[in-house]
Amino acid sequence: MSFTRKLTQAWAASDSLLTVGLDPDPARFPAELRGRADRIFDFCRAIADITAPYACAFKPQIAYFAARRAEDQLEALCRHIKEHHPDIPLVLDAKRGDIGSTAEQYAAEAFERYGADAVTVSPYMGSDSIEPYFAWPDRGVIVLCRTSNPGGSDLQFLETGGEPLYLRVADLVAKKWNRHGQLGLVVGATFPAELAAVRARIGADMPLLVPGVGAQGGDVQATVQAGCNAAGTGMMINSSRAILYASGGDDWREAAARVARETRDAINGFRPGRS
Ligand SMILES: O=C(O)c1cc(=O)[nH]c(=O)n1[C@@H]1O[C@H](COP(=O)(O)O)[C@@H](O)[C@H]1O
Numbered sequence: 245m246s247f248t249r250k251l252t253q254a255w256a257a258s259d260s261l262l263t264v265g266l267d268p269d270p271a272r273f274p275a276e277l278r279g280r281a282d283r284i285f286d287f288c289r290a291i292a293d294i295t296a297p298y299a300c301a302f303k304p305q306i307a308y309f310a311a312r313r314a315e316d317q318l319e320a321l322c323r324h325i326k327e328h329h330p331d332i333p334l335v336l337d338a339k340r341g342d343i344g345s346t347a348e349q350y351a352a353e354a355f356e357r358y359g360a361d362a363v364t365v366s367p368y369m370g371s372d373s374i375e376p377y378f379a380w381p382d383r384g385v386i387v388l389c390r391t392s393n394p395g396g397s398d399l400q401f402l403e404t405g406g407e408p409l410y411l412r413v414a415d416l417v418a419k420k421w422n423r424h425g426q427l428g429l430v431v432g433a434t435f436p437a438e439l440a441a442v443r444a445r446i447g448a449d450m451p452l453l454v455p456g457v458g459a460q461g462g463d464v465q466a467t468v469q470a471g472c473n474a475a476g477t478g479m480m481i482n483s484s485r486a487i488l489y490a491s492g493g494d495d496w497r498e499a500a501a502r503v504a505r506e507t508r509d510a511i512n513g514f515r516p517g518r519s
Contacts (some may be wrong), residue, residue, distance in 0.1 A: 247361045247426050251333050251451055254300045255477045259508065261468075261515070262508045263335065264295045265455070265484025266304040270312070272489045274496035280392065284309065285317035289324050293489060294497045295504040296329050301460070303335040303453075322358045333361040334342045335453065335480070339388065341366030341373050348376040355380045359426060362386055367413050374421055381424040384451075387417050389442060392432025392456035411467065417507055418446040428453060431471065433462025440470035448473035451480060457507065458486030464507075468514035475481030476517035483507055 245253075255261065268284045270277070277283045292302055303323055309318040323336050336358050340350040354363035355377075362384025365374065377385045390400055390410040400410040410431075417427050429446065431439045433456030442452070452471050458464035464481075471479045487507070491499030512518070 246382040246424075247333060248449075248451060250331070250361060251301065251384075251433040251480070252469045252477070254332055257331060258298070258300045259512065260300045261472075261479050261481050261511050262299055262504060263301040263303050263453070263480040263482040264291065264299045264487055264504060265310045265337075265482045266291065267484040267488065269308060272441075272492075274492050274494070276494070279310040281314060283463070283492055283495050284312065284314045285320045285324075288317075288321045290497055291500050292321070292325055292329065294501045295487060296332060298501070298508040299332055301338050302329070302336045303480075303482055303484075304409065305337040309317045311369070321356060321372040322360065326359055333363045333384075333480075334359070335364070335384070335386065336360035336365045339366055341363050341369050343369065344372045344376055345503075348379075350378045351380065355383050362426075362428070364388065367417065371416075371421055378423055379448060382426065384426045384428055386428040386430055386451075386453045387413065387421075389413050389429040390431045390435050390438040392434045392460055392462070396432070400500055411441060411506075414442045414445045422450070427451075430455070431451050432456040432460075433464075435513075436463065436466035436470040439467065441472070443471050443478070448475070448478065451478060453480045453482060455482040455484075457481055458483035458503075465514045468511055469516075472515055474517055476515035481507075481511055483516055 266288045270281045336354045354360045364386045367387045402409045428451040430453045487503045490503040
């Protein structure tokens with residue numbers, strides 16, 4: 245099944261736009277696991293299992309695993325998600341971007357090694373750096389557009405031909421590069437005005453990955469109102485640290501579930517088109 249179809253079904257089945265970000269930092273693990281890089285899989289598996297009822301997607305961030313030589317644990321986590329939560333899309337956050345021959349390797353890493361339904365990439369090396377991902381025509385490729393961090397403005401707000409660069413990226417991705425209809429864009433929840441501008445530019449169908457609620461302080465109401473399509477879907481709103489580290493005590497699993505549920509409910513409270 246294609247990425248966008250799986251995501252559309254997950255939005256409906258979970259009644260959620262929340263993406264649970266899996267950014268495991270052993271220094272922030274609950275007391276019983278703290279500092280244990282060898283327990284990354286155990287921590288992430290527990291978080292995935294307990295938050296699954298509230299999630300439309302999972303998004304592991306590869307750097308948190310690679311920095312601790314824990315790619316084998318990321319493989320195990322991806323296998324676990326695909327086996328135990330097969331209807332929840334797995335988005336590998338890797339933010340790759342390189343010349344075609346190298347991009348072929350990155351695509352194989354995301355889609356074959358980790359079995360991801362979608363992967364995040366940078367647009368700045370252009371169309372031939374995206375092309376190799378199309379060898380997996382049913383998988384998603386989610387392109388950085390207006391990122392959530394303040395420094396994203398350094399380049400993404402530069403005027404090009406009378407409009408900011410991030411809107412040119414949105415245009416390129418939506419109108420030229422989207423050969424199989426499986427592309428999406430990353431737009432930060434910390435920039436709701438830009439989120440609305442991107443949604444207006446690309447139309448209703450293209451999915452947006454929207455990080456920045458929770459630890460980065462993005463406003464849920466403004467985010468939902470800016471980025472949802474008329475059907476009340478269209479977004480994977482990511483929260484990582486606020487869920488993962490909701491409690492450092494013995495109740496860490498329940499606390500993560502509670503924050504995930506509350507975040508889903510807060511999002512749902514502002515979605516249009518729901519009875
Ligand atoms: O591509 C991303 O996921 C991403 C893009 C962006 O613009 N901003 C951003 O924060 N992210 C990722 O989203 C997650 C945000 O984590 P929290 O701030 O802890 O919710 C991290 O994994 C970031 O790497």
